[in-house]
Amino acid sequence: MNYPVEERFELGPLVTFVPNKKYPVYNWFHFKEGFSRDFVIMMFDQFKLKEGSWVLDPFCGSGTTLLASKERGINSVGIDAMPLAVFVSQVKTMDYNVDYLKHIARDIFSRKFVPPSLKGLSPLVKRAFTKFTLEDILFFKQVVSEIKDPVAKNFFTLALLSTSNKVSMAYKDGSVIKIRKRANIPPFRPVFKRIVKRMLNDLKTLKTRKSVIKVYLGDARRLDFLEDCTFDAIITSPPYLNIIDYIKVYAIENELFFGQTKYDSLRSYIGLDVEKDYSEFEYLDIPSVGKAYFKDMKDVLLEMYRVLSPNGNVVIVVGEGVFPNKIVPVPFILSDIAKSIGFKVKKIVHANKRIVTDQNRKKIGIALESLVFLKKG
Numbered sequence: 007m008n009y010p011v012e013e014r015f016e017l018g019p020l021v022t023f024v025p026n027k028k029y030p031v032y033n034w035f036h037f038k039e040g041f042s043r044d045f046v047i048m049m050f051d052q053f054k055l056k057e058g059s060w061v062l063d064p065f066c067g068s069g070t071t072l073l074a075s076k077e078r079g080i081n082s083v084g085i086d087a088m089p090l091a092v093f094v095s096q097v098k099t100m101d102y103n104v105d106y107l108k109h110i111a112r113d114i115f116s117r118k119f120v121p122p123s124l125k126g127l128s129p130l131v132k133r134a135f136t137k138f139t140l141e142d143i144l145f146f147k148q149v150v151s152e153i154k155d156p157v158a159k160n161f162f163t164l165a166l167l168s169t170s171n172k173v174s175m176a177y178k179d180g181s182v183i184k185i186r187k188r189a190n191i192p193p194f195r196p197v198f199k200r201i202v203k204r205m206l207n208d209l210k211t212l213k214t215r216k217s218v219i220k221v222y223l224g225d226a227r228r229l230d231f232l233e234d235c236t237f238d239a240i241i242t243s244p245p246y247l248n249i250i251d252y253i254k255v256y257a258i259e260n261e262l263f264f265g266q267t268k269y270d271s272l273r274s275y276i277g278l279d280v281e282k283d284y285s286e287f288e289y290l291d292i293p294s295v296g297k298a299y300f301k302d303m304k305d306v307l308l309e310m311y312r313v314l315s316p317n318g319n320v321v322i323v324v325g326e327g328v329f330p331n332k333i334v335p336v337p338f339i340l341s342d343i344a345k346s347i348g349f350k351v352k353k354i355v356h357a358n359k360r361i362v363t364d365q366n367r368k369k370i371g372i373a374l375e376s377l378v379f380l381k382k383g
């Protein structure tokens with residue numbers, strides 16, 4: 007457990023999604039659990055990646071690593087287990103014909119409203135929107151679903167999804183969805199129009215270069231479709247131990263746009279199912295969900311090692327795990343696992359710290375969020 011440690015809390019904001027809010031295309035979908043473009047660009051420079059290098063993000067979320075790669079002409083592969091994340095990553099990194107999209111936009115906004123049926127929607131979705139808003143969402147969803155070109159259809163679906171979030175009464179509070187009644191909900195159509203206009207402008211503003219970008223729906227523990235020694239670097243951030251149930255947090259988006267209401271949970275552990283055999287982590291004095299997390303992360307690290315080129319670099323952004331009676335030093339335990347696999351642990355950089363409390367607001371302690379730097383020897 008003796009690794010070089012640095013405290014660089016000035017990096018804290020960069021490992022959040024917040025800086026992305028000001029960047030075109032990056033801000034097309036607010037992914038609270040994401041890191042920033044600025045962080046990824048900093049890593050490209052640190053790892054001396056150039057045009058034509060290959061980067062992997064096995065937990066690509068909203069596609070920040072992939073889009074930053076596109077800006078730099080770096081080739082990238084992203085994987086995520088959640089269809090919504092794969093969809094957002096694909097739409098943000100696609101090449102578009104802006105004039106064609108404008109033509110389709112004109113057609114969409116010339117359509118006359120026909121009230122759709124609200125049958126079959128879950129109580130959560132019905133509480134999250136007013137009846138009028140929900141009717142607008144479903145009406146435009148139908149219009150967008152009739153677009154023949156799949157690339158354009160996805161572009162407008164993401165615009166619709168972002169608009170729905172803007173006019174929703176639901177908000178994400180940590181790992182739960184809460185509803186707050188709002189008095190002045192803006193009418194849907196003008197907001198949708200404004201968002202489409204901004205997205206079209208963004209496509210002109212963001213300067214990208216030619217590169218290969220592939221996004222897959224998959225499981226970071228099983229990357230068998232990727233060849234050995236392919237990547238120059240891995241820039242990624244897995245789910246944090248015991249924090250977010252991604253499927254629950256994005257339940258509204260998933261139901262409205264992906265027609266999916268039931269998933270196996272993805273939460274503290276990164277797997278789609280909990281591996282039963284985590285006996286090798288029995289020595290850790292933590293709840294079994296934590297042991298399963300480390301078993302899953304070991305499988306991920308083994309795959310990362312395999313697909314990384316010799317001398318390839320890895321940075322993993324990860325937070326400590328919080329349980330009612332203890333804080334689990336995830337970055338250090340991951341470093342131990344990585345070392346046992348053959349990685350060199352270059353350093354652990356602490357970038358954020360937050361006070362964590364239990365349900366009764368009693369302080370449990372201070373949890374760190376850190377960057378774990380590894381190198382394939």
Ligand SMILES: C[S@@+](CC[C@H](N)C(=O)[O-])C[C@H]1O[C@@H](n2cnc3c(N)ncnc32)[C@H](O)[C@@H]1O
Pocket residue numbers: 037039040041042064065066067068069070071085086087088091224225226227242243244245246252272275276277278
């Ligand atoms: C912390 S977020 C990554 C955010 C990303 N860095 C960004 O900037 O948008 C972790 C992601 O891991 C995904 N995930 C969870 N389990 C997974 C698994 N077994 N394989 C691949 N992705 C998984 C979640 O859906 C989530 O999008």
